[in-house]
Amino acid sequence: MSALKFAGRAERIKASPIREILSVSNRPGMISFAGGLPAADTFPEVDALSFEKGDLQYGPSEGESYLREYVAADLKKAGWQVSADQILILTGSQQGIDLVGKLFIEKGTEVAVASTTYLAALQVFSLYGADYVPFDVDSVNDAIAQTKPAILYANPTFQNPSSEVYTLQQRQSVAYACEENGSLLFEDDPYRELCYEPCERQPICSMTSHGSWVYQSTFSKTVAPGLRIGYLVCSADLYPKLLMLKQASDLHTSRVAQRLVMNILHNEDLAIRLEKLRHKYKAKRDAFDQSLHKHFSHLAAWNKPSGGLFFWLTLNSDKNIDTRQLLGAAVESGVTFMPGEPFFADGRTASSCFRLNFSGASTDDYDEGLRRLAVIFEKQMLEC
Amino acid sequence: MSALKFAGRAERIKASPIREILSVSNRPGMISFAGGLPAADTFPEVDALSFEKGDLQYGPSEGESYLREYVAADLKKAGWQVSADQILILTGSQQGIDLVGKLFIEKGTEVAVASTTYLAALQVFSLYGADYVPFDVDSVNDAIAQTKPAILYANPTFQNPSSEVYTLQQRQSVAYACEENGSLLFEDDPYRELCYEPCERQPICSMTSHGSWVYQSTFSKTVAPGLRIGYLVCSADLYPKLLMLKQASDLHTSRVAQRLVMNILHNEDLAIRLEKLRHKYKAKRDAFDQSLHKHFSHLAAWNKPSGGLFFWLTLNSDKNIDTRQLLGAAVESGVTFMPGEPFFADGRTASSCFRLNFSGASTDDYDEGLRRLAVIFEKQMLEC
Numbered sequence: 001m002s003a004l005k006f007a008g009r010a011e012r013i014k015a016s017p018i019r020e021i022l023s024v025s026n027r028p029g030m031i032s033f034a035g036g037l038p039a040a041d042t043f044p045e046v047d048a049l050s051f052e053k054g055d056l057q058y059g060p061s062e063g064e065s066y067l068r069e070y071v072a073a074d075l076k077k078a079g080w081q082v083s084a085d086q087i088l089i090l091t092g093s094q095q096g097i098d099l100v101g102k103l104f105i106e107k108g109t110e111v112a113v114a115s116t117t118y119l120a121a122l123q124v125f126s127l128y129g130a131d132y133v134p135f136d137v138d139s140v141n142d143a144i145a146q147t148k149p150a151i152l153y154a155n156p157t158f159q160n161p162s163s164e165v166y167t168l169q170q171r172q173s174v175a176y177a178c179e180e181n182g183s184l185l186f187e188d189d190p191y192r193e194l195c196y197e198p199c200e201r202q203p204i205c206s207m208t209s210h211g212s213w214v215y216q217s218t219f220s221k222t223v224a225p226g227l228r229i230g231y232l233v234c235s236a237d238l239y240p241k242l243l244m245l246k247q248a249s250d251l252h253t254s255r256v257a258q259r260l261v262m263n264i265l266h267n268e269d270l271a272i273r274l275e276k277l278r279h280k281y282k283a284k285r286d287a288f289d290q291s292l293h294k295h296f297s298h299l300a301a302w303n304k305p306s307g308g309l310f311f312w313l314t315l316n317s318d319k320n321i322d323t324r325q326l327l328g329a330a331v332e333s334g335v336t337f338m339p340g341e342p343f344f345a346d347g348r349t350a351s352s353c354f355r356l357n358f359s360g361a362s363t364d365d366y367d368e369g370l371r372r373l374a375v376i377f378e379k380q381m382l383e384c
Numbered sequence: 385m386s387a388l389k390f391a392g393r394a395e396r397i398k399a400s401p402i403r404e405i406l407s408v409s410n411r412p413g414m415i416s417f418a419g420g421l422p423a424a425d426t427f428p429e430v431d432a433l434s435f436e437k438g439d440l441q442y443g444p445s446e447g448e449s450y451l452r453e454y455v456a457a458d459l460k461k462a463g464w465q466v467s468a469d470q471i472l473i474l475t476g477s478q479q480g481i482d483l484v485g486k487l488f489i490e491k492g493t494e495v496a497v498a499s500t501t502y503l504a505a506l507q508v509f510s511l512y513g514a515d516y517v518p519f520d521v522d523s524v525n526d527a528i529a530q531t532k533p534a535i536l537y538a539n540p541t542f543q544n545p546s547s548e549v550y551t552l553q554q555r556q557s558v559a560y561a562c563e564e565n566g567s568l569l570f571e572d573d574p575y576r577e578l579c580y581e582p583c584e585r586q587p588i589c590s591m592t593s594h595g596s597w598v599y600q601s602t603f604s605k606t607v608a609p610g611l612r613i614g615y616l617v618c619s620a621d622l623y624p625k626l627l628m629l630k631q632a633s634d635l636h637t638s639r640v641a642q643r644l645v646m647n648i649l650h651n652e653d654l655a656i657r658l659e660k661l662r663h664k665y666k667a668k669r670d671a672f673d674q675s676l677h678k679h680f681s682h683l684a685a686w687n688k689p690s691g692g693l694f695f696w697l698t699l700n701s702d703k704n705i706d707t708r709q710l711l712g713a714a715v716e717s718g719v720t721f722m723p724g725e726p727f728f729a730d731g732r733t734a735s736s737c738f739r740l741n742f743s744g745a746s747t748d749d750y751d752e753g754l755r756r757l758a759v760i761f762e763k764q765m766l767e768c
Contacts, residue, residue, distance in 0.1 A: 003566055004596050004621075005534035007490040007512070013628045019445060035442065043440040056427040056608035058419065061403060091475050091612075091634040098633050102511075106391040124632050127486075128391070150389035182387055212388050224440035226639040228475075237388075244397045248508050249482050249633065250475040254641045255610035 008107065012127050016120055017342050021327070025336050031369035034336035036160065036309050037360035039284070042277055043224045044264045051259040059255040061247040063089020063231070067258050071231050074270065080206040086233050088246055091253045093190055093230030096216040097121050099245045100151070100186055101128045103238070110149035112140075116312075116353070118160045118188065119342040121153055132345040137170045144177040151184045152177065157201050158191035158308025161343045161355040165306060171204045179211035184238075187215045190230075193222050193274050195307035196282035205233070212237055219261050221309070222274060227257040281309070281359060288358035291366040295374040299381065309359040312340075315377065319384040320350035326376055335372045392491065396511050400504055401726050405711070409720050415753035418720035420544065420693050421744035423668070426661055427608045428648045435643040443639040445631040447473020447615070451642050455615050458654065464590040470617050472630055475637045477574055477602040477614030481505050483629045484535070484570055484598055485512045487622070494533035496524075500696075500737070502544045502572065503726040505537055516729040521554045528561040535568045536561065541585050542575035542692025545727045545739040549690060555588045563595035568622075571599045574614075577606050577658050579691035580666035589617070596621055603645050605693070606658060611641040665693070665743060672742035675750040679758040683765065693743045696724075699761065703768045704734035710760050719756045 018035055025032035062068065068084040075082050090096050097120065105111065107129035113122070115134050125132075135143040135152070144152060154174055156166035166174065178185035187205050195201060205215040218230035234242060246252075265273075289304050292311065296302075300313040315321055323339040330337060340353030361369060402419060409416035446452065452468040459466050474480050481504065489495065491513035497506070499518050509516075519527040519536070528536060538558055540550040550558065562569035571589050579585060589599040602614035618626060630636075649657075673688050676695065680686075684697040699705055707723040714721060724737030745753060 004568060005488065005493065005532075005566070007486070007488055007493065009490070010487055010625060013487075013625055013632075015624075015628050016631060019631055022442070023444075037442055040437070040441055043437055046435060046437050046440070051430060053424070053427055053430050056430070056610040057424055058406070058421055058604075058609045060407075091638070094632070095634045102391070103394055103397075104389065104391055106393070109389065109391065120632070120635075127629075127632060148389075182389070184388060220442075225442045226440040228634060228636070228638040240399075241394060241397055244399050244403075245511075247400055247403055248397075248478070248504070248511060250479045250612060251504075252612070254475070254612040254638045256644060257638045257641055260640060 009127055009129060012129065014123055014126065016123050017339065018120065021336050021338065024331050029334050031335045031361055031365045031372070033356040033358070033361060033369060034338045035360060036357055038221055038225060039280065039359050042280060044268065048267055049260055049263055051256045051263070055255040055259045059252050061252045062243055063087070063253055064255060064258045064262070067262055070262065070265065071233070075233065080203055082233050086236065086239055088232050088234070088239070088242055089253045089258060090216070090230040090232060090246070091250055092220060092225070092228040093188065093216045093218040094120060095249065096214065096230060096232045097124045097188070099242050099249065100184070100214055101125055102245055103241055104150045104184060105130050110147050112144060112147070112149040112152040112183065113345045114154070114159070115345070116162055116343040117153065117345060118155055121188065122342070122345055125153070134345060137166055137174065140173050141177040141180065144181045144183055148181045149183050151186050153186045153188065154204060155188045156204055157189055158194060158305060160191070160308065161310055161338070161340070162312045163303070163305030163308045163310050165199045168200045168202065171200065171202060172207055175204050175207040178213070179208055185211060185213040187213065189215060189217045190221050191308040192217060194277065194281060194309065196278060196285060197306040199306050211235070214238060214242070222270065222277065223261055223264055227261055229253065229257055229261045284358050284363055287363045288356070288366050291370045294367065295370040299374060299377050309357055311356045311358065313354055313356065315352040315381060317352055317381050317384060319352070321352045321380060321384060322350040323352070323354045326380055329376045330373060333372045333376065335369045337373060393511055393513060396513065398507055398510065400507050401723065402504065405720050405722065408715050413718050415719045415745055415749045415756070417740040417742070417745060417753060418722045419744060420741055422605055422609060423664065423743050426664060428652065432651055433644055433647055435640045435647070439639040439643045443636050445636045446627055447471070447637055448639060448642045448646070451646055454646065454649065459617065464587055466617050470620065470623055472616050472618070472623070472626055473637045473642060474600070474614040474616060474630070475634055476604060476609070476612040477572065477600045478504060479633065480598065480600040480614060480616045481508045481572070483626050483633065484568070485509055486629050487625055488534045488568060489514050494531050496528060496531070496533040496536040496567065497729045498538070498543070499729070500546055500724070500727040501537065501729060502539055505572065506726070506729055509537070518729060521550055521558065524557050525561040525564065528565045528567055532565045533567050535570050537570045537572065538588060539572045540588055541573055542578060542689060544575070544692065545694055545722070545724070546696045547687070547689030547692045547694050549583045552584050552586065555584065555586060556591055559588050559591040562597070563592055569595060569597040571597065573599060573601045574605050575692040576601060578661065578665060578693065580662060580669060581690040583690050595619070598622060598626070606654065606661065607645055607648055611645055613637065613641055613645045668742050668747055671747045672750050675754045678751070679754040683758060683761050693741055695740045695742065697738055697740065699736040699765060701736055701765050701768060703736070705736045705764060705768060706734040707736070707738045710764055713760045714757060717756045717760065719753045721757060
């Protein structure tokens with residue numbers, strides 16, 4: 001038998017560590033700080049939910065017009081005037097990353113990313129063959145002017161994993177750098193609504209005047225992820241292309257899931273939902289920070305995040321420690337975390353960084369989970 | 385401003401004519417023979433349907449285990465022993481075409497297809513850069529041995545658009561040709577259960593012994609398309625790769641939609657559903673055939689399909705007529721059909737062929753719709 005002929009990108013397929021870790025996170029007794037799971041007790045009640053028989057038929061690739069109108073109105077409330085005609089409903093915002101990658105990236109395409117960034121975006125960009133141009137947001141134009149990358153990918157509000165928030169001036173610099181150098185501004189903004197302190201949250205894409213841009217967000221963090229409903233908004237030049245790629249990918253997003261999101265938001269106004277979410281997550285963040293101080297203050301440094309779902313920690317060690325090597329021991333002792341390495345675009349194999357999620361686990365488990373984790377990290381640091 | 389840098393495949397994005405036609409098919413009074421829409425009155429009642437709060441959380445990329453087990457059991461009933469571990473739940477079977485394309489096809493990759501084949505598969509394969517190797521099923525090994533294409537794509541049971549069904553011997557030849565020449569056997573089988581006369585329906589993939597294969601089908605035709613639930617089964621060597629590509633594409637399929645499919649099949653056994661569907665569609669097929677005889681017997685030739693949802697007609701004309709040119713006039717007179725050209729892998733611009741769907745329109749509208757259509761085709765043939 002002859003060998004199968006794969007495309008070159010087949011060699012660049014990498015498993016996401018998230019997936020691997022999630023598979024052990026469900027074990028009984030496991031305390032998971034690994035994934036970005038929303039707290040299940042924030043999910044809407046499902047018995048009041050219904051959909052219509054008409055939702056069972058094939059539907060439009062761009063998504064249901066009522067939901068696109070809703071998203072446009074929601075962005076308008078945030079001070080950004082976009083048309084429903086620029087909105088494409090996605091099967092989760094992961095799909096937006098795939099569509100943009102498909103449209104722009106082939107072997108050797110340069111993509112500008114922050115030094116740490118969302119690992120599943122790196123996974124997709126790498127699959128399509130991206131080379132990375134790292135940028136520091138405070139000198140973003142220098143980096144972009146030099147290489148003129150096809151895409152600048154930014155996650156400017158409560159970034160995953162760092163929880164960093166760009167200031168207004170930083171946002172303006174990113175918008176300027178993209179427009180000036182013909183780079184697509186690709187803004188991924190799933191955590192924007194999960195803010196616990198006042199901070200700058202204006203979409204960078206809303207600051208552009210003539211460039212090409214894609215902004216995306218999701219109902220996964222504000223409503224529920226299991227429905228798989230996200231959306232993108234883009235400059236008019238890109239819409240027909242992204243729409244055709246969406247159609248080629250899965251024809252359209254589940255109409256039933258779209259209807260359920262809409263009905264959830266009819267039953268409970270999004271503003272009220274968000275108020276509750278922020279209240280709950282802020283308390284969880286504070287409790288997590290306290291537990292961290294108890295168990296990790298001598299081991300690691302971190303900033304308390306002003307929004308989002310993650311703490312990003314750096315071990316107090318002059319050795320670069322490969323935190324992936326510690327995951328096995330952590331799982332054995334009944335706790336999971338996310339090693340830092342997959343968030344680095346430079347493919348480093350040791351980073352001394354790791355990410356902890358505070359939304360998914362019960363507040364009651366923070367202390368015990370972090371205690372178990374501290375034992376493992378402490379042991380490793382003594383051995384190094 | 386510098387120009388955007390698109391990937392090479394951006395030039396190969398083509399709108400699907402289906403999408404364009406569907407957008408006019410909803411106009412009041414329009415009789416649509418264009419899309420492959422199931423009859424809406426075959427859809428399950430939605431008020432009895434529910435899902436669980438747990439379905440709102442993130443879930444596994446491979447799909448819900450209860451649904452994978454169900455699919456494995458269903459294929460077992462059809463005489464094919466596969467494991468649930470080989471099954472990947474898809475956001476509709478269109479996604480399977482995209483995943484296989486992503487894994488195997490880059491610029492210049494050869495893909496073997498029948499002379500006419502599913503247009504949305506061609507759309508995806510072309511996007512990734514495929515070159516086509518046409519094969520005649522009766523001499524399939526000659527074509528495959530010569531070029532050893534990366535993929536052979538087949539739609540062997542009630543093919544879209546021709547409604548052709550491969551015989552047992554033809555199926556065995558396809559399996560042999562793929563295994564012998566190291567080509568992926570990619571079998572797309574959405575219409576398998578919609579059979580109105582006895583005919584061969586054994587999956588070709590079940591006839592392989594050592595090669596690599598992907599078989600896919602969908603609940604779109606047997607339950608409802610708006611949920612967007614399909615699945616693929618593949619040889620063990622391909623599963624990890626396809627799973628990682630699925631994860632990179634949309635993390636996982638809507639868990640709520642998966643639960644609803646499962647609950648629909650709990651409420652009504654699939655065998656009973658299929659019995660009703662076949663009964664209904666068989667009657668519709670017969671009525672459509674009668675109307676065709678009334679209006680098209682002097683204009684075109686066709687075979688009455690023994691299953692599936694389509695009639696494939698060839699005009700009685702020695703001129704190759706570009707049926708796309710007739711669509712505007714048809715829409716104006718209140719009827720839509722699917723021009724034949726996009727189903728030809730050789731990119732021909734005129735074919736004298738066209739496809740008519742009989743499941744979506746009301747039986748009461750067949751006569752009037754076909755009368756309107758015959759007027760337009762007759763006029764064109766007289767002018768040619």
